[in-house]
Amino acid sequence: MFSRLVLALVILAPASVDAHEFWLQPNAFVLAPESSVSVTVRIGENLEGQPFPFDPRAYRSVVWSSPAQAVELSGLPSRAEFTGLPAYGAGLHSLTVSSFEQSLTYRDQNDLLHFLKSVGQEDLLMSAAGQGLPRKQIRERYMRSSKVIVHFGQVTGADTRMSKGREWVALEDGFMLFDHERVAEEQEVQIYCKTRNDDHPVIRQNIRTRRDGRISPDLPPNATCLLNAVFVELTGLDSDLTSDWVSLLFQTR
Numbered sequence: 001m002f003s004r005l006v007l008a009l010v011i012l013a014p015a016s017v018d019a020h021e022f023w024l025q026p027n028a029f030v031l032a033p034e035s036s037v038s039v040t041v042r043i044g045e046n047l048e049g050q051p052f053p054f055d056p057r058a059y060r061s062v063v064w065s066s067p068a069q070a071v072e073l074s075g076l077p078s079r080a081e082f083t084g085l086p087a088y089g090a091g092l093h094s095l096t097v098s099s100f101e102q103s104l105t106y107r108d109q110n111d112l113l114h115f116l117k118s119v120g121q122e123d124l125l126m127s128a129a130g131q132g133l134p135r136k137q138i139r140e141r142y143m144r145s146s147k148v149i150v151h152f153g154q155v156t157g158a159d160t161r162m163s164k165g166r167e168w169v170a171l172e173d174g175f176m177l178f179d180h181e182r183v184a185e186e187q188e189v190q191i192y193c194k195t196r197n198d199d200h201p202v203i204r205q206n207i208r209t210r211r212d213g214r215i216s217p218d219l220p221p222n223a224t225c226l227l228n229a230v231f232v233e234l235t236g237l238d239s240d241l242t243s244d245w246v247s248l249l250f251q252t253r
Contacts, residue, residue, distance in 0.1 A: 022099075035152070037085045067091060194224050
């Protein structure tokens with residue numbers, strides 16, 4: 001058990017400074033009412049990622065929620081067997097996961113610029129804080145959080161906020177991004193969608209949230225879609241910058 005948890009923690013750290021999305025991949029998005037869902041951790045790009053086993057005890061917070069109840073799973077006993085997530089009634093369920101804080105070091109500002117460009121925030125290097133960064137060995141502290149939405153029996157129900165941190169919430173007419181106690185205004189967002197036809201390439205959109213924290217993107221039907229937002233701050237108590245990756249995986253109708 002110990003080695004499996006260590007592995008789950010290690011794989012959250014990227015192997016390089018390249019940008020990599022982090023998401024939770026269910027075995028199905030619509031399941032029978034009496035079944036359970038299994039989840040795989042994915043880290044990669046363009047909805048192609050290396051799979052890793054999911055164990056809730058490897059994370060700071062893990063909330064499995066339905067309209068009927070919400071359960072925190074990160075505190076499961078170490079000897080307890082984790083086999084999947086059961087349905088708590090019919091309709092929409094969500095799994096919301098937040099990692100522990102981790103760190104990496106960029107070799108130089110070119111590596112950092114490559115990352116910032118990938119999330120649409122390269123202008124940060126031209127700010128006063130960006131001009132004050134070291135030229136080499138730039139230290140970053142980062143966290144990752146992700147939500148996946150599935151349905152049991154019926155594709156009904158409303159998504160709700162499960163944390164007080166940064167989180168996506170699916171609405172009837174779009175999506176809202178929260179930034180702790182407020183909404184995330186004018187935040188850069190990357191959207192990736194792939195239809196069930198594997199011959200079709202991934203559709204990528206770059207968009208900004210509005211002042212109300214919402215986006216209303218035009219998404220293809222019958223597609224798996226990932227929303228990804230990265231909050232970058234060029235300050236830190238024990239680092240040169242901090243980043244917080246926030247994603248949401250779902251299936252369109």
